[in-house]
Amino acid sequence: MQEINEKVVLITGGSKGIGYGIAEALKREGAKVAITSRSQSSADKAIGSLNKISGGAALGIEADVRDLESQKNAVKKVLDKWGKLDVLVANAGLGHFASIEELTKDQWNETIDTNLTGVFYSIKASLKALKKTEGYFITISSLAGTNFFAGGSAYNASKFGLTGFTQAVMLDLRQYGIKTTTIMPGSVATEFSSGSDAEWKIQIEDIGQMTVDLLKLPPRTLPSKIEVRPTMPPKR
Numbered sequence: 350m351q352e353i354n355e356k357v358v359l360i361t362g363g364s365k366g367i368g369y370g371i372a373e374a375l376k377r378e379g380a381k382v383a384i385t386s387r388s389q390s391s392a393d394k395a396i397g398s399l400n401k402i403s404g405g406a407a408l409g410i411e412a413d414v415r416d417l418e419s420q421k422n423a424v425k426k427v428l429d430k431w432g433k434l435d436v437l438v439a440n441a442g443l444g445h446f447a448s449i450e451e452l453t454k455d456q457w458n459e460t461i462d463t464n465l466t467g468v469f470y471s472i473k474a475s476l477k478a479l480k481k482t483e484g485y486f487i488t489i490s491s492l493a494g495t496n497f498f499a500g501g502s503a504y505n506a507s508k509f510g511l512t513g514f515t516q517a518v519m520l521d522l523r524q525y526g527i528k529t530t531t532i533m534p535g536s537v538a539t540e541f542s543s544g545s546d547a548e549w550k551i552q553i554e555d556i557g558q559m560t561v562d563l564l565k566l567p568p569r570t571l572p573s574k575i576e577v578r579p580t581m582p583p584k585r
């Protein structure tokens with residue numbers, strides 16, 4: 350998995366934030382990168398920015414991770430264009446933060462459907478293709494997938510679930526030579542995280558670099574779970 354410039358990558362939720370940062374880093378290394386968004390116009394806008402970077406090719410696809418058929422269609426578009434899939438980055442996610450008294454049924458369902466079931470659909474839609482390439486499956490969980498906090502019931506449930514899901518899937522998939530890693534970031538400077546311009550936060554290019562480094566590791570070595578924190582958060 351060391352030659353990134355030969356790789357075809359599909360990133361769910363790459364229109365902005367962490368997914369976009371990973372797309373930029375991999376394209377710069379020469380990979381062919383497809384990103385998804387719930388809207389074609391947002392995907393196209395991101396592709397416009399990605400195409401300013403020299404390196405590999407980029408493709409924007411409208412696909413909602415909450416819909417298995419939509420995910421299958423995204424994988425089909427990648428296979429139709431580039432003939433294979435080497436890396437799936439299941440990144441798409443959102444957060445609703447409210448006490449259990451305030452949290453609504455719709456917020457609960459949207460969080461679980463996107464952050465957990467959406468990852469299940471993404472790997473189900475990609476598995477056949479990843480088996481052919483002995484590929485790589487990366488999920489973006491969170492430190493909220495191991496540390497709980499008040500107001501985090503839906504988000505914590507989705508990310509604790511995702512951490513466990515990814516580790517179990519890692520054991521299933523390594524028998525096919527497919528690597529699986531879950532990256533668990535603390536605060537990353539994106540629209541998702543309040544104070545997105547804070548310099549002390551992890552930057553999207555840092556997660557991009559981490560993804561490149563993972564793909565460059567020797568085939569025999571698999572970091573299955575990575576916790577990543579800002580080095581110097583403000584003192585409380």
Ligand SMILES: NC(=O)c1ccc[n+]([C@@H]2O[C@H](COP(=O)([O-])OP(=O)(O)OC[C@H]3O[C@@H](n4cnc5c(N)ncnc54)[C@H](OP(=O)(O)O)[C@@H]3O)[C@@H](O)[C@H]2O)c1
Pocket residue numbers: 361362363364365366367368385386387388391392412413414415440441442443463464467489490491492533534535536537538539540541542
């Ligand atoms: N930022 C942080 O501090 C932080 C920390 C730890 C973990 N994370 C995790 O990192 C991932 C990315 O977060 P981010 O901070 O980059 O957030 P962001 O800037 O809000 O970006 C979220 C991305 O997910 C996409 N998305 C949302 N729902 C989707 C759906 N149903 N189908 C397809 N795409 C969907 C969005 O695309 P459209 O809106 O264009 O559809 C967008 O590209 C999430 O899983 C989040 O939980 C974030």
